[in-house]
Amino acid sequence: MKIKTHFLFIALFFSSTFFACTSSKEITDYNFISREEWNALDAKPFNLQVPERITIHHEGTVFDPEKRTAATSLKNIQSWGMGNARNWSDIPYHFIIDFEGNVFEGRNPFTKGETATDYDPSGHLLVSCFGNFEEQLLTEKQFNSLVNLISEMCLRFDIAPETIKGHKDFTTTLCPGKNLYKYLENGELINAVKKRISKLK
Ligand SMILES: [Zn+2]
Numbered sequence: 686m687k688i689k690t691h692f693l694f695i696a697l698f699f700s701s702t703f704f705a706c707t708s709s710k711e712i713t714d715y716n717f718i719s720r721e722e723w724n725a726l727d728a729k730p731f732n733l734q735v736p737e738r739i740t741i742h743h744e745g746t747v748f749d750p751e752k753r754t755a756a757t758s759l760k761n762i763q764s765w766g767m768g769n770a771r772n773w774s775d776i777p778y779h780f781i782i783d784f785e786g787n788v789f790e791g792r793n794p795f796t797k798g799e800t801a802t803d804y805d806p807s808g809h810l811l812v813s814c815f816g817n818f819e820e821q822l823l824t825e826k827q828f829n830s831l832v833n834l835i836s837e838m839c840l841r842f843d844i845a846p847e848t849i850k851g852h853k854d855f856t857t858t859l860c861p862g863k864n865l866y867k868y869l870e871n872g873e874l875i876n877a878v879k880k881r882i883s884k885l886k
Contacts, residue, residue, distance in 0.1 A: 715830040716787045723756040723789055726763055728775035732797040737808035738848035739835055741869065742778060743861040748816040755783035755815055766799075773799045778813040780834060786826030788834050794842070804855035810838055818862025832874065836881035846878045 744762070748755075759781060766773040775792040777799045782788050791811075792798065798806040812835060814827055823831075839846055851869050852860035868874040 714833045715782075716785075718756070718787055718789045720790045723759050725760070725776070725790075726767060728792060728796070729767070731774035731792075731799070732807075733795055734797040734808055736779075736794050736810040736838070736842045736844060738810070738850070739838060739844060740806070740809040740811055740850055740852060740855070741831075741861045741865065741874075742811060742813040742852045743818045743865055744781065744813055744815045745817055745860060745862075747820055748784065750784055755781075755785075755787065755789065758815065759789055771799070771801065775799075778811040780811075781813045781815065782827050782830050782834065783815045784824045784827055786824070786830035788830055794838075802852070802856045802858050802860075804852075810842070810844070812838075814861065814865060816862075818865035819859055820862075822864050823868075828868070832877045832881055835874075836878045836885060839878065839882055840885060846875050846882065849875055849878065 744758075746758075748758070759776065763776040765771070766777055767775065771777075775796070778791040779794050779798065780788055780791050791813075794810055798809055798811040800806055812831065814823060814831065816823070816827075835846075835849060838844060849869070851866045852858050853866065854869075
């Protein structure tokens, strides 16, 4: 217990440096967009956590990049969530991926996620994809970034790929939508992550 608390403090201390590193294209195979770049509001203080598993979401709104950019959508989601509607401390997810495969920096992974549904996200690293996958299809770029990001997070936080689940595995919800959930059901996502991890090691 003592060791874990210790780790959390060290992790928090270094987390900003940490994220400066993830934006480097040399070590990632996706375009990383920092909070500063999408003009995020500052997060309010919230419960801390150590990421132990990965949970996939969809943003839930039909995403049309022709109408609104991902950065603008993200900004709107954050403002709405931090307002009276939810009173969250920040954007609820740790990472969000758009149709082009850009990975947007969400809340700090050492901060617990927030949800409007009935499950406890403590220890969950929440990765969300723009779109509504009951109605839309995941793009190939989005799937590839999802695999690359998750693989990197598994290595960084020593998370087993077998812990990768969908939101609907924990509570009654359609999230992350059937067209994304099918990759969890058929094992394609976990297999791709395992393959990627073995290449990165
Ligand atoms: Zn969800």
